[in-house]
Amino acid sequence: MSAVVVVGAQWGDEGKGKVIDFLSEQADVVVRHQGGNNAGHTVVVNDQEFKLHLVPSGILYPDTLCVIANGVVIDPKVLLEELAYLNNRGVDTRRLRISSKAHVVMPYHAKLDAVNEDRRGDQKIGTTLRGIGPAYMDKAARVGIRIGDLLHPEEFRERLARVLEEKNHILSRAYGVEPFAFDDLYTTFLDYGQALKPYVADTAIIINDAIDRGERVLFEGAQGTMLDIDHGTYPFVTSSHPSAGGASIGAGVGPTKIDRVYGVAKAYTTRVGDGPFPTELTDAVGDDIRERGHEYGTTTGRARRVGWLDAVVLRHAVRINGLSGLAVTRLDVLDGLKELKIATAYEYEGRPLTEFPDSAWVFRDAQPVYETLPGWDESIGTIRRLEDLPTNAKNYLKRIEAVVGVPVVLVSVGRERSSTIPLRELF
Numbered sequence: 521m522s523a524v525v526v527v528g529a530q531w532g533d534e535g536k537g538k539v540i541d542f543l544s545e546q547a548d549v550v551v552r553h554q555g556g557n558n559a560g561h562t563v564v565v566n567d568q569e570f571k572l573h574l575v576p577s578g579i580l581y582p583d584t585l586c587v588i589a590n591g592v593v594i595d596p597k598v599l600l601e602e603l604a605y606l607n608n609r610g611v612d613t614r615r616l617r618i619s620s621k622a623h624v625v626m627p628y629h630a631k632l633d634a635v636n637e638d639r640r641g642d643q644k645i646g647t648t649l650r651g652i653g654p655a656y657m658d659k660a661a662r663v664g665i666r667i668g669d670l671l672h673p674e675e676f677r678e679r680l681a682r683v684l685e686e687k688n689h690i691l692s693r694a695y696g697v698e699p700f701a702f703d704d705l706y707t708t709f710l711d712y713g714q715a716l717k718p719y720v721a722d723t724a725i726i727i728n729d730a731i732d733r734g735e736r737v738l739f740e741g742a743q744g745t746m747l748d749i750d751h752g753t754y755p756f757v758t759s760s761h762p763s764a765g766g767a768s769i770g771a772g773v774g775p776t777k778i779d780r781v782y783g784v785a786k787a788y789t790t791r792v793g794d795g796p797f798p799t800e801l802t803d804a805v806g807d808d809i810r811e812r813g814h815e816y817g818t819t820t821g822r823a824r825r826v827g828w829l830d831a832v833v834l835r836h837a838v839r840i841n842g843l844s845g846l847a848v849t850r851l852d853v854l855d856g857l858k859e860l861k862i863a864t865a866y867e868y869e870g871r872p873l874t875e876f877p878d879s880a881w882v883f884r885d886a887q888p889v890y891e892t893l894p895g896w897d898e899s900i901g902t903i904r905r906l907e908d909l910p911t912n913a914k915n916y917l918k919r920i921e922a923v924v925g926v927p928v929v930l931v932s933v934g935r936e937r938s939s940t941i942p943l944r945e946l947f
């Protein structure tokens with residue numbers, strides 16, 4: 521196997537950082553291909569915690585080539601700060617490559633994100649306010665600025681002048697917000713371009729060549745399937761394709777070159793931001809899981825909404841991504857719960873629904889149909905072999921496999937790299 525995609529199977533924050541870090545050890549190249557600094561990965565190495573938003577966590581291994589590919593939207597200030605943070609902690613970042621075709625998140629994008637959310641009132645999406653949606657809007661509207669543009673002062677001047685006129689018009693006329701000064705933006709972003717220049721490359725060539733040489737290439741998805749702009753819970757989604765197909769477009773790699781796709785799912789469900797969530801727990805059990813699991817966003821610090829595992833969502837993720845298997849994370853967070861529930865279907869207007877509905881209002885009003893399983897008393901955080909897990913934990917995993925329809929290929933029982941139980945060869 522040489523090309524493996526890892527995606528979130530729920531609403532993001534599934535613990536992909538941990539799983540990707542584990543797989544990165546065997547990878548020659550690790551690629552980010554969608555999203556931006558709306559994502560946040562926490563990786564713990566030898567008790568040291570690293571929080572990353574844009575740079576693939578593969579950077580923490582000394583020989584891994586890391587790529588931020590064309591499908592990502594990059595806030596250069598955030599990226600440069602992240603590189604400085606890594607360098608200060610002794611991490612060599614010279615093995616990073618950035619696509620010249622990746623779009624730039626500009627300050628007016630963050631501003632538009634904020635005023636758009638404000639205007640939506642109680643219909644707000646609950647975005648991370650990082651300007652991600654407006655940056656992808658400009659990409660689709662063909663007025664975006666790309667990383668490569670920052671290296672060409674004349675072309676950049678022309679593109680920025682044109683787009684800024686329009687943005688300033690909207691910001692000042694529609695929202696009464698202070699416009700951005702051209703000169704400030706122009707010089708600041710030219711400087712960012714110079715600082716990033718050593719990293720900029722045609723990354724599709726680098727990635728395809730690596731695959732052709734038989735190297736192990738890992739595509740690390742950000743966010744999750746349910747936040748996919750096409751296949752997620754629209755309109756409460758992000759503006760990119762966190763599902764597996766996004767790796768192909770977002771990195772310039774044909775689908776025939778991808779060998780396997782793994783989905784990462786928590787042993788329960790969380791969601792940040794607004795939108796329907798049928799298995800949400802608004803009671804003491806939910807609060808308890810949130811506290812034990814430290815369920816607060818890496819990027820925004822927001823408290824995550826918590827709920828039981830939703831197998832309808834996971835079956836949808838299996839289908840949309842063509843999952844080869846599931847990595848189940850945070851099983852240890854469920855230690856000590858008397859009973860666990862899995863939603864195996866929904867009920868809508870008195871009728872059973874076994875598949876994820878294709879309309880937002882059906883999903884909004886769907887009621888979960890639960891199966892209840894016994895929990896376990898033991899603390900499982902130090903267990904390193906499947907056979908040593910309590911019987912009820914093994915049964916919970918078996919039941920997940922049965923109701924979701926793909927094998928569980930890895931189980932995570934803690935934050936450390938070492939607290940991982942791989943169940944098969946993943947590459």
Ligand code: IMP
Pocket residue numbers: 531532533558559560645646647648649650651652653742743747756757758759792793794
């Ligand atoms: P945006 O990506 O900032 O536009 O936010 C759109 C939706 O995606 C909101 O519900 C966010 O909370 C959610 N979201 C974006 N990035 C992440 C992530 O990395 N993890 C979890 N949710 C995310």
